[in-house]
Amino acid sequence: MSDATLPRFRAATEEAPLLRAALIGIAVAGLTVLVFAPLIVVFAEALKDGWLVAVQSLGNRDARSAIHLTLLITAIAVPANAAFGIAAAWFITKFDFRGKAFLITLIDLPFSVSPVVAGLCIVLLFGANSVLGGWLVAHGWPIVFAIPGIVLATIFVTFPFVARELIPVMIEQGRAEEEAALTLGASGWRTFRTVTLPNIRWALLYGTLLCTARAMGEFGAVAVVSGKIRGQTATMPITIEMLYNEYLSVAAFSMAALLTALALVTLLLKTLLEVTHADQLAAIRRH
Amino acid sequence: MTARPLVHKTAMPGLGLSAGITIAMLSIVVLLPIGALLMKGASFGLSNVLEVVGRERVTASLVLSFKLSLLAALFNLVFGVLLAWVLVRYRFPGKRLLDAAVDLPFALPTAVAGIALTALYAPNGTFGSLAQSIGWKIAYTQMGIFIALVFVGLPFVTRTVQPVIEEIEQEVEEASATLGASRLYTLRHVILPMLMPAALTGFALSLARAVGEYGSVIFIAGNIPLRTEIAPLLIVIQLEEFNYDAAAAIGIAMLVISFAMLLAINLIQIISRRKMGHV
Numbered sequence: 001m002s003d004a005t006l007p008r009f010r011a012a013t014e015e016a017p018l019l020r021a022a023l024i025g026i027a028v029a030g031l032t033v034l035v036f037a038p039l040i041v042v043f044a045e046a047l048k049d050g051w052l053v054a055v056q057s058l059g060n061r062d063a064r065s066a067i068h069l070t071l072l073i074t075a076i077a078v079p080a081n082a083a084f085g086i087a088a089a090w091f092i093t094k095f096d097f098r099g100k101a102f103l104i105t106l107i108d109l110p111f112s113v114s115p116v117v118a119g120l121c122i123v124l125l126f127g128a129n130s131v132l133g134g135w136l137v138a139h140g141w142p143i144v145f146a147i148p149g150i151v152l153a154t155i156f157v158t159f160p161f162v163a164r165e166l167i168p169v170m171i172e173q174g175r176a177e178e179e180a181a182l183t184l185g186a187s188g189w190r191t192f193r194t195v196t197l198p199n200i201r202w203a204l205l206y207g208t209l210l211c212t213a214r215a216m217g218e219f220g221a222v223a224v225v226s227g228k229i230r231g232q233t234a235t236m237p238i239t240i241e242m243l244y245n246e247y248l249s250v251a252a253f254s255m256a257a258l259l260t261a262l263a264l265v266t267l268l269l270k271t272l273l274e275v276t277h278a279d280q281l282a283a284i285r286r287h
Numbered sequence: 288m289t290a291r292p293l294v295h296k297t298a299m300p301g302l303g304l305s306a307g308i309t310i311a312m313l314s315i316v317v318l319l320p321i322g323a324l325l326m327k328g329a330s331f332g333l334s335n336v337l338e339v340v341g342r343e344r345v346t347a348s349l350v351l352s353f354k355l356s357l358l359a360a361l362f363n364l365v366f367g368v369l370l371a372w373v374l375v376r377y378r379f380p381g382k383r384l385l386d387a388a389v390d391l392p393f394a395l396p397t398a399v400a401g402i403a404l405t406a407l408y409a410p411n412g413t414f415g416s417l418a419q420s421i422g423w424k425i426a427y428t429q430m431g432i433f434i435a436l437v438f439v440g441l442p443f444v445t446r447t448v449q450p451v452i453e454e455i456e457q458e459v460e461e462a463s464a465t466l467g468a469s470r471l472y473t474l475r476h477v478i479l480p481m482l483m484p485a486a487l488t489g490f491a492l493s494l495a496r497a498v499g500e501y502g503s504v505i506f507i508a509g510n511i512p513l514r515t516e517i518a519p520l521l522i523v524i525q526l527e528e529f530n531y532d533a534a535a536a537i538g539i540a541m542l543v544i545s546f547a548m549l550l551a552i553n554l555i556q557i558i559s560r561r562k563m564g565h566v
Contacts, residue, residue: 012464013457015474020377027373028385030366034438035388037413038403039395045406080312087308095302096295103309109317111492112545114499116519117538120526121320124327124535155316178299188300210393217396219502220519224526237398237502244402244506253406256399263394270394271387 042260045253057251058258065231066239066255073147073235074215077154081211082204084155085162090196092163093170094178104167110159118156119224122149145227150235153221158211165207165284166200172283173199202277203284206270213266217259324542327535339536344512345521349540352518353548355429356497359436364490367444368482374445375452392441397502404435405506427509432517435504436497443496444489451485483559491552498545 010016015023046054057063088107092100110118126133126143136143143149177199181191197204219237226233234242236259243252274281294302328336339345374386392400408415408426418425425431455478463473501519508515518541525534 012470013460013473015470019470023369023373024377024379026366027370028381030370031385031388033414034434034441035391037407038400038438039391041403041406041413042399045403084308084312087305087312090301091305091309094299094305095297098291098293103313106313106317109321112495112499112549113321114501114519114538114541114545116501116522117324117499117541118320120522120534120538121324123526124531125320125323127531129531130323152316152320155312156320159317175299182298182300192301213394217394217399219396219398220499223501224523237396240396240398240402241506252402256396256402259396260399263391263396263399267387267390267394270390 039260042253042256045249046257048253049250053250054254054257057248057254062231062234063239063251063255066234066236067258069147069150069234070216070236070259073150073154074212076151077158077215078208078212080151080155081158081215082162082208084159085164085166085207086204088163089166089170089200090192092167094175107163108160110156113156115153115157115218115220116224119153119221122152122156122221122225126152144225145229145233147233149225150222150233153225154215154218157218157221158214161211161214162204162207165203165210169200169203169280169283170196200280202273202280206273206281206284209266209270209273213263216262321542324535324538327531328539331532331535335532336536336539339533340540344516345518345537345540347513348516348518348521349537349544351429351432351516352498352541353544355432355436355517356494356500359433359440359497360490360494362433362437363440363444363493364486367441367489367493368448368479368486371445371448371452371482375449389442389445392438397439397500398506400438400503401435401506404431404438404503408434408507426507427511427515429515431507431509432504432515435507436500439500439503440493440497443493444486447485447489447492448482451482455481480559480562484556487552487556487559491549491556494552495545495549498541498548 014020058067092104113121123144124130126136126149128134128137128142128144133143141148143152177195178191181195182188186194217237218235219241222235223238223241226235226238228234228238228242230239230242236255240252240255240259243249243255340349370389374382374389405426406412408418408431410416410419410424410426412426415426423430425434459477460473463477464470468476499519501517501523504517505520508517508520510516510520518537522534522537522541525531525537
């Protein structure tokens with residue numbers, strides 16, 4: 001007897017087909033309007049006058065300098081952040097000390113501070129009008145309206161990313177493996193490289209990817225500290241704003257499309273990582 | 288009785304190095320700059336700070352920022368829970384793509400989102416012209432700001448609620464059904480309370496993100512004083528005029544209001560967790 005002759009019953013733990021279809025419909029429609037439409041528009045506007053115009057607009061000196069600057073800032077900020085994340089996760093998960101919860105709160109603090117306020121804080125501390133900033137400028141080390149300020153602002157807004165991914169993974173793995181290695185006579189560095197690092201590498205890569213995406217695209221904090229000097233301190237997002245305000249729509253959207261393509265690559269790698277290394281990354285979601 | 292030691296003794300190496308890097312980076316990048324802001328506020332004086340915050344244009348921008356952020360986070364709370372449910376429980380073509388798309392607002396630079404949304408919702412844009420045909424104006428109004436804030440806060444609720452739904456045991460729903468509850472009753476009275484603490488975490492993250500958002504908003508907002516001018520923009524304007532004191536005053540007001548709101552949400556969360564009895 002085949003199943004087809006039996007009437008189909010809906011399990012009591014399922015929604016009615018109509019409700020189910022309605023919910024899927026709302027989800028698809030919502031994401032189409034909110035996420036897919038803006039994504040498509042970026043490329044459509046960039047290619048409005050054809051490929052050639054779009055590519056040409058990325059070839060001029062200011063555009064090339066913006067791309068170079070954004071890559072440079074990312075190349076400094078992301079490793080600095082990864083180093084901080086590893087150090088903070090090691091400190092927090094391998095030792096017991098007073099004020100640990102407070103320290104974690106402080107590391108998370110940049111999430112609840114507006115990027116613009118972050119930029120403002122850096123200007124107030126390192127700007128030429130402040131004591132510290134004045135001294136630094138006098139000694140030829142300007143921070144604000146220069147590359148170091150942009151790097152600082154970028155590290156500020158991406159500060160918790162790597163530490164946040166590593167801490168839950170390292171808590172779950174505990175200290176036993178490291179302790180065993182140490183008992184067997186391995187040095188601290190060797191223990192870290194051969195025991196800890198292999199255990200956390202995918203979480204580290206995951207955090208680094210999130211950090212990279214945010215670092216390349218940071219706008220608010222950078223807008224405040226960069227001074228927006230064309231060819232010198234204008235990053236890709238800042239250049240997009242300047243071109244857009246000058247009504248150079250195709251040029252603005254071409255630069256935006258390039259930045260979006262970079263963002264999509266990090267998103268793709270992140271999704272790939274979630275599929276291939278689900279077990280290690282599961283710890284992040286459980287905490 | 289001896290006091291608890293600051294750090295428990297252990298054979299684990301790297302205490303000095305890891306603590307040193309952590310505290311040094313935290314101080315230089317986060318604590319000293321925020322300290323500089325608070326110092327600036329202190330030297331400016333509380334009455335002066337209050338005077339700046341009390342100016343009509345500043346008050347209007349603060350109220351606007353927090354009001355629209357709250358509305359956008361509420362929208363994301365509802366839509367985010369719905370999305371998480373659909374992505375975990377249902378199987379349909381294109382589900383993986385939809386799941387990946389949830390993260391796009393994290394990855395897409397805010398300036399890019401800003402100009403893209405403006406292009407869409409401006410009167411000559413795809414959605415803007417549709418809206419205009421029924422007499423609505425979206426870009427350069429508070430509605431436009433709302434859409435930008437929904438966009439940037441979209442992933443938070445979904446991503447915090449998804450793992451919780453994955454871990455719900457089917458037995459709970461079966462028990463509820465056996466006891467005669469309708470499916471909708473089970474969803475409302477059994478499932479939803481289980482999701483609430485995680486959903487509130489997502490709500491708080493979404494709200495914090497929206498309040499401080501700048502890049503995706505300034506393009507679509509039109510930036511009309513008293514009507515569509517957000518607080519972060521006012522800080523930028525003050526800075527461009529070298530009014531560091533006024534900029535610091537608005538910055539401090541934003542910090543204070545943000546922390547008060549996050550504290551309130553944390554309290555609600557503690558209460559809702561107590562009600563649940565676990566989690």
